Amino acid sequence: MTEFDDAFDPLTIGRRVRSLRQRLGLTLEEFAERIGKAPSQVSVVENGRRELRLSELQQYARALEANVAELLDAAELSEREHLEIALAKLQTTARYQRLSLPHIPARKSLSDDTLHAIVGLFREIERMDTERAATPExxxxxxxxxxxxxxxxxxxxxxxxxxxxxxxxxxxxxxxxxxxxxxxxxxxxxxxxxxxxxxxxxxxxxxxxxxxxxxxxxxxxxxxxxxxxxxxxxxxxxxxxxxxxxxxxxxxxxxxxxxxxxxxxxMPEQSCIELLAAAKQERQLSIEDLRDAFGVTYETAAHRFTNLATAHLDIPVHFLKVHESGTISKAYENDAVQFPADALGAVEGQLVCRQWSARRVFEVEDHFNPYHQYTDKPSGTYWCTSRVQQDALGLYSVSVGTPFEHVRWFRGRDTAHRYTSKCPSGACCQLPHPELTERWATSSFPSARMPSTMLAALPTGEFPGVDLRELYAFLERHAPTSE
Missing domain, CATH: 1.10.10 (Arc Repressor Mutant, subunit A)
Structure with missing residues (x-):
């Protein structure tokens, strides 16, 4: 596993499509006709505003007389194209948007030196922000x-x-x-x-x-x-x-x-794929079946499902582990669901909407069977399956969800549980009832339970949180006396 590779970025792929198309001397209209799509659809791809699925990548590569690897090879982009991509990405960041600056399109009239200056200055701002940030940030x-x-x-x-x-x-x-x-x-x-x-x-x-x-x-x-x-x-x-x-x-x-x-x-890949593919064919996908087949915890099975669902079943998913207090412990998504996030984009520690299955499941008395729910969210309708588990820190829910269009493959799709979430709007579930606010707002003073980690720096040392003095003393006690 390596650091993030721009080859997987829609904007980078779009620039590669444009570069290869122009190398062949094809206009946007000619290329669109070659792959049987409208020019506007190709334009959206070239501008990085839509991701291509694997089958589409293969179609585009054939039409461009290349292979998928060449299409994903960001190293083949020119320095100008790299600068244009960097400028476009910088302007989508929350930091740039908070500055209320105008959008700068990468027009041909914009010189390379100007692009270098804009990108360089903004990266320096990022570096300084990071340098000043506290360790938790x-x-x-x-x-x-x-x-x-x-x-x-x-x-x-x-x-x-x-x-x-x-x-x-x-x-x-x-x-x-x-x-x-x-x-x-x-x-x-x-x-x-x-x-x-x-x-x-x-x-x-x-x-x-x-x-x-x-x-x-x-x-x-x-x-x-x-x-x-x-x-x-x-x-x-x-x-x-x-x-x-x-x-x-x-x-x-x-x-x-x-x-x-x-x-x-x-949970070996091939064995999992065979089980999941058969279940999809029967429209009976279930995290429980995956868990039972391999004798692992529900959380492990849920994690493993997210590894394989999109790559092998073409199903986008999201995963949540939520404490009974409503705060997110772990999260993953590639299905455009919108998790609550802070200004840095971090979701861990954020409160989940009370209408989501990840919190509704705590109210269900039956913890033997899985809990299924549809939730109408601002980004669309999602179906989720959730379970409650316990560890040393209390109760947690583990949830796996998918957009409505993919629910037909899952067992539990016939659930009658359906709720509407308007979060992050405060009017959804965060604000108390107006009558209660009027009654108690001026006559209550709670003593807040402050998380012990709120003001603490992260553990230091080579291995964060590990007591090296205790560790080395342990190793010395247990080391064999002779080689």
Whole structure:
């Protein structure tokens, strides 16, 4: 997995289409006729205002006498085209829009030097803003950028899928659910011995001793406790050759890669695709069935579904993990749903509308069966399936949703639950009833429960939050006395 590649950006692809079209000497009208579309449709694509699906990319590439790889190759763009793309992107940012400056089209009359100056000045403003920002803001920016990478790739990382396939093949378990012994065999294949210990440092989930090829995991509270995920996440870091993160963005990237590879090992791609394709054919797609087929948690199954739904089923989706307080813990979307977000575009910690299934599910007494709901939102109508789960911090809901046009593939589409959300309008669910406001506004004074992390800086150190003194003392206690 690499940093965001402009090749996945609609604006970059649009410029490549225009460049290749002009190289062939085709007018907009001639090219549109060649692919059987209206010139206005091609113009929208060339200006980066619409994404192309894979089948359309192939159609455009053939018509341009190229292949898809050439169409996605941003390196082939001229310096002028890169500047025009940068200018267009800068003007869509919230920072630029807050300045209330006029839109600057990249006309031919605008010289390269002028473009360089505008783009350079604005990037310097961005750099200064980032430099002045508090550490939590930097973290939120990094998280927002990482979510953009995931969206651009439909949360599907082919290189990680290939690594998972190779690892499963190496232990002769290419298909189906991974038994607990499979995690142990994979550790042995990678040259590590497993050690369940009662004194693992509290700031860690597992510890790799790369010098002595040992993997330490916490001793399970129950003999039948499932330690596969903890073991696989640690081994994934070894396979991916992760080193101490250079910054918080690198730390987040490593976590995404580790979790993705772990999910792909637990739930191999080909086996998942076969199950999901058959379910789609029967119009019975279900996160529960995916969970039960591979013996994983509902959250793991939901995450894995987002990896494969768009890439293999052509279904855009969104994912939410929401605390019972209504705040977002994790989120992903490539279906144009609009999550609540702060000025930096970060969604974690934001309040979800009370009308969304992610919060409605907490009011349902039946937590054995999944909860399904249609929600009319400002960006369209969406169908969601939600479940409640519990961890050390309380109750959470895990939800997977899709636009109305794709609900026909899912079990639970016949639900009668339907609500309307007008958020972020305050009139939707955030404002109290006027009569109650009149009665209590001047006679109440609550003592707010302030989140402990609100004013705190993020943990420091090579591995954010890890107590290195405790960690190194632990390793010294458990290191073998002789090589």
């Amino acid at each position: 930097q973290a939120r920016r990094a998280n927002t950028e990482l979510r953009a990478i995931m969206r651009a790739r439909s949360n599907y990382f082919e290189e990680l899928e290939a690594q998972a396939t190779d690892l499963r093949a190496a232990i002769s378990m290419p298909r189906g659910p991974l038994p607990q012994r499979g995690a142990a065999e994979l550790a042995s294949h990678l040259g590590f011995s497993l050690h369940s210990v009662p004194d693992l440092p509290r700031s860690t989930r597992s510890v790799l001793d790369r010098a002595h090829h040992r993997l330490y995991v916490p001793r399970a509270q129950r003999e039948d406790g499932d330690q596969r995920t903890v073991v696989l996440q640690a081994l994934a870091a070894q396979v991916l050759e992760h080193q101490a993160p250079a910054n918080y963005a690198d730390f987040l990237r490593q976590r995404v890669e580790t979790n993705y590879l772990t999910g792909a090992i637990l």
